[in-house]
Amino acid sequence: MADEIEIECPSCGGELRREIDTEGTTYQCWDHTCMESFSPEEILWTEKGIQPDREILPPIHDIKPRPRLVILESPFAGNVAMNVEYARLCVAHSLTMGEAPIASHLLYTQAGILDDTIPEQRKLGIDAGLAWKAVAEGSVVYTDLGITSGMKYGMEQAEEAGLPIDQRKLF
Numbered sequence: 001m002a003d004e005i006e007i008e009c010p011s012c013g014g015e016l017r018r019e020i021d022t023e024g025t026t027y028q029c030w031d032h033t034c035m036e037s038f039s040p041e042e043i044l045w046t047e048k049g050i051q052p053d054r055e056i057l058p059p060i061h062d063i064k065p066r067p068r069l070v071i072l073e074s075p076f077a078g079n080v081a082m083n084v085e086y087a088r089l090c091v092a093h094s095l096t097m098g099e100a101p102i103a104s105h106l107l108y109t110q111a112g113i114l115d116d117t118i119p120e121q122r123k124l125g126i127d128a129g130l131a132w133k134a135v136a137e138g139s140v141v142y143t144d145l146g147i148t149s150g151m152k153y154g155m156e157q158a159e160e161a162g163l164p165i166d167q168r169k170l171f
């Protein structure tokens with residue numbers, strides 16, 4: 001099975017075809033004077049502007065994957081102003097870790113959305129945030145200010161969903 005793809009041969013600039021068989025995927029140059037074949041890794045490096053080198057190839061983990069989808073837990077109730085400041089730091093930290101965090105306690109508690117001091121609204125927000133467990137790849141829990149009952153609930157839900165839980169401290 002061979003597909004034409006829109007990637008140029010790294011050696012000659014000719015047309016590559018993707019070939020898939022029991023050995024896996026290779027990219028075959030269709031130019032008769034070239035006829036080189038490449039691994040998917042070599043093609044990825046070429047896409048990143050790195051010339052493939054048969055001798056020294058960069059490791060596959062150097063290729064940045066898409067951000068990891070995570071549910072972020074940190075305190076909210078209590079000293080709300082301080083906890084919001086802390087949550088902002090946590091989101092910034094998570095982003096620098098190559099993650100795409102959802103911090104529902106920062107989002108849904110903004111003015112005009114939900115009131116965290118009303119139990120029904122608080123539950124609505126927490127459950128909406130935790131609904132992301134259906135697509136999340138992990139739970140990240142920031143513990144400098146302790147673990148609140150809301151965070152504990154989130155961790156239990158994550159555990160039930162089979163998500164890895166990563167406890168962290170910023171300070």
Ligand SMILES: [Zn+2]
Nearest residue numbers: 009012029034
């Ligand atoms: Zn070629």
